[in-house]
Amino acid sequence: MESKDKLFRKKSTLNCRGKILQLDTPQVMGILNVTPDSFYAGSRLSSVSEAVQKAEAMLAEGADILDIGGYSTRPGAAEVSEQEELDRVVPAVEAIMQAFPEAILSVDTFRAKVAEAAINAGASIINDISAGNLDEAMYEMVARLQVPYILMHMRGTxxxxxxxxxxxxxxxxxxxxxxxxVAILTQLGVKDIILDPGFGFAKTIDQNFQLLNRLEELRILELPLLVGVSRKSMTYKYLGINQSEALAGTIALNTIALMKGAAILRVHDVKETKQTVQLYTKTTL
Structure with a gap:
């Protein structure tokens, strides 16, 4: 007998520039930060060659998507100029696509110019933490390029x-x-929209847990859900541990997210998350 969760989740796909990504099985997105100040030290990459090496390792571990960012969005992060972000992101995308042409890359940016440059360099998904609120040109560009768009909830900067x-x-x-x-994007003709409730962005630790506890309520929009709780403060601060000790807590929260309908998990630890997805999927057959 199919589980209630299996019946609730509709099968879905994303068209990633001709590569079809199936979401009926949860997907794992590996985080690649070409920044010196991302909140988790283990995700910081200082050169293009390091980014390619990290991409190779994550793909070998089973990453379905690689998410490349050049602007740290941790609370209180320093401002990064548009040109500096371009200089970090575009060469990394180009080098990874040259090394792994079948890889599906996402660009983590709220700037339309950076997003478009990364798409032109080979990325196929835009991951916007601001839901279009920090660059008025973003939605028009997404509609014009017709690429999947991750719409994340955040307030402010x-x-x-x-x-x-x-x-x-x-x-x-x-x-x-x-x-x-979503209504604005749909009216513009954007076809592939993924929702991210924005854990840790303009939310307290208690609010993060409320969101996770009621995550299934967001499925009323009938769009895929992305969950990004990897090594965030709702784990390590709540447990009173360091980020380096937060893997077990992250796996626990990601398991709950899967049970509540998450289609994509954005993580630092690909191998362990793929194992989690495999075990979860086995229990829902």
Whole structure:
């Protein structure tokens, strides 16, 4: 007998520039940060060659998507100029695509110019932490290029978001704010939209747990859900440990996310997450 969760989740695909990504089985997105100041030291890469080596390792571990970012979005992160972000991201995308032409790459940026340059360099998904709110040109560009778009909930900027955590009901408010953006994107003709509730972005630790506990409520929009809780403060601060000790807690939270319908898990630790997905999938056959 099929599980309730299996019946609830509709099969879905993403068209990644001609490569079809199946979402009926949860996918794993590996994080590649070509930045010197990302919140987790284990994800920082200082050169293109390091990015290629990390990409090779993650693909060998089973990563379905690689997410490349050149602007740290941790709370209070320093501003990075558009040109500097371009100089970090585009060469990394080009080098990884040259080494692994079948790889599916996502670009983690809220800037339309950086996103388009990365797509032209070989990336096929845009991962926007701002849901289009930090660059008014983003939605038009996504509609023109017709690439999958990850719509993440955030308020303010990485520099101000920690002061913007006043919600009447965090789950319903996040749902309402995402729904409005989905309507705009749909009207523009964007076909592949993925929702990310934005764990850790303009949310307190308690609000993060409320979101995870009621994650299935976001599925009312009938769009794939991406969950990014890897080694974040809702794990290590709540448990009173260091980020380097947060793998077990991350796996626990990702397992809950899978049970509540997550289609993509964005993580630092690909091998362990792929094992988690394999075991989860086996129990839902």
């Amino acid at each position: 990485p520099q101000t978001m920690n002061t913007l955590t006043d919600y009447e009901d965090v789950v319903l408010d996040v749902l309402d704010e995402l729904q409005k953006q």
